[in-house]
Amino acid sequence: MQFASRLDNVETSAIRELFKLLGKPGIISFAGGFPDSAMFDVEGLAEASRLALEQEPGGALQYGATEGYDPLRQQLSAFMKAKGVAVDPSGLIVTTGSQQALDLLGKTLVSPGDKVIVEGPTFLATIQCFRLYGAQVVSAPIDASGVKVDELEQLITEHKPKFVYLIPTFGNPSGATLTLERRKKVLELAVKHNTLVVEDDPYGDLYFGGNAPPPSLMSLTDQVPGSRDLVVHCGSLSKVLSPGLRIGWMIGPAELLAKATMCKQFSDAHTSTFAQATAAQYLKSGRMPATLATVREVYGQRAQAMGAALKRELGDAIEFTQPGGGLFFWARLTGAGGRIADANVFAKRAIEKLVAFVPGAPFFAEKPDLATLRLSFATANVEKIEEGIARLAQAL
Numbered sequence: 001m002q003f004a005s006r007l008d009n010v011e012t013s014a015i016r017e018l019f020k021l022l023g024k025p026g027i028i029s030f031a032g033g034f035p036d037s038a039m040f041d042v043e044g045l046a047e048a049s050r051l052a053l054e055q056e057p058g059g060a061l062q063y064g065a066t067e068g069y070d071p072l073r074q075q076l077s078a079f080m081k082a083k084g085v086a087v088d089p090s091g092l093i094v095t096t097g098s099q100q101a102l103d104l105l106g107k108t109l110v111s112p113g114d115k116v117i118v119e120g121p122t123f124l125a126t127i128q129c130f131r132l133y134g135a136q137v138v139s140a141p142i143d144a145s146g147v148k149v150d151e152l153e154q155l156i157t158e159h160k161p162k163f164v165y166l167i168p169t170f171g172n173p174s175g176a177t178l179t180l181e182r183r184k185k186v187l188e189l190a191v192k193h194n195t196l197v198v199e200d201d202p203y204g205d206l207y208f209g210g211n212a213p214p215p216s217l218m219s220l221t222d223q224v225p226g227s228r229d230l231v232v233h234c235g236s237l238s239k240v241l242s243p244g245l246r247i248g249w250m251i252g253p254a255e256l257l258a259k260a261t262m263c264k265q266f267s268d269a270h271t272s273t274f275a276q277a278t279a280a281q282y283l284k285s286g287r288m289p290a291t292l293a294t295v296r297e298v299y300g301q302r303a304q305a306m307g308a309a310l311k312r313e314l315g316d317a318i319e320f321t322q323p324g325g326g327l328f329f330w331a332r333l334t335g336a337g338g339r340i341a342d343a344n345v346f347a348k349r350a351i352e353k354l355v356a357f358v359p360g361a362p363f364f365a366e367k368p369d370l371a372t373l374r375l376s377f378a379t380a381n382v383e384k385i386e387e388g389i390a391r392l393a394q395a396l
């Protein structure tokens, strides 16, 4: 077969290869990026889908507008308003997961050879998606407080990127959260260099211990004159409600949303109207706050358990910052006492001990750090987390 030359820029991810090994019986997996299926509010969603069919069968089962189903756009506008972002329903478009928003950004903004700055490390699918459109993906260093803004400014000056892509809150895979001070600085940089900043925010609602993260970049645009039209915000119901619904949204400058809508028309015409009507009924039902409280509580306990077990079982062989939300621990092997410092080697040995995680290297667009790894605490319960981390210690 003769495939399009754009595929030359993208290779199958090393992570996919690892996932093939996860079917082994008895394995405890910290490798996935999924929420726990046991968290899904099945009863609430069943009721929402029933109401969608009964009350609005025309809307829920017919073709719909590419921009999104109006009742859902209204609900999402209210959802965002509660999080400090004033946006009219017409100021957002519904996407098929936030993944589609990222794809539409690639389609509408990236010409072959354009530069895009991302965090090092960042969400792997984003790197692949932007590369598919021919982007040269440049990596900006981060620490536990998110992207390092001075380095980011240097890179913006040097590369003049088409846009900067950040996951400022509980990053995947980093778990890092950009501080308030750095958030404001990022917005100032956007204005100073007239650079578009994409804020991908699927995890912001998943915070632990009642400690909400700093406000989103989009909500802070009020405080930095000239920044609102330089920020694109991508949201998702995947991690808090259900990824199978495939409901995401994008807020951004009207001209960008218009082009993205045109491109979406060619890709899926519109996001499933049934899923949109169900999501709209769900948000309207008022169940969301209780659902959020449950996921925050359960994932918070699991994150605690994983942090404590890592300290207890792996000691100085590993370093990490306890995440305040999201689904992931990002850790680094220190090699202390002559123990393994390469996460790929460690991952293979761990699978022999029936425990899995993802080595960190593929999450870097440039200069991979081979000592890093990502562990998800979302799908295993506390008991399994403790058992799995104990097995990890045996693999070291």
Ligand SMILES: Cc1ncc(COP(=O)(O)O)c(C=O)c1O
Pocket: 033, 096, 097, 098, 099, 100, 123, 167, 172, 200, 202, 235, 236, 237, 238, 243, 246, 247, 248
């Ligand atoms: C940072 C980030 N962005 C986007 C997505 C895509 O999520 P969805 O398309 O389900 O909204 C994910 C999923 O893992 C993610 O981690």
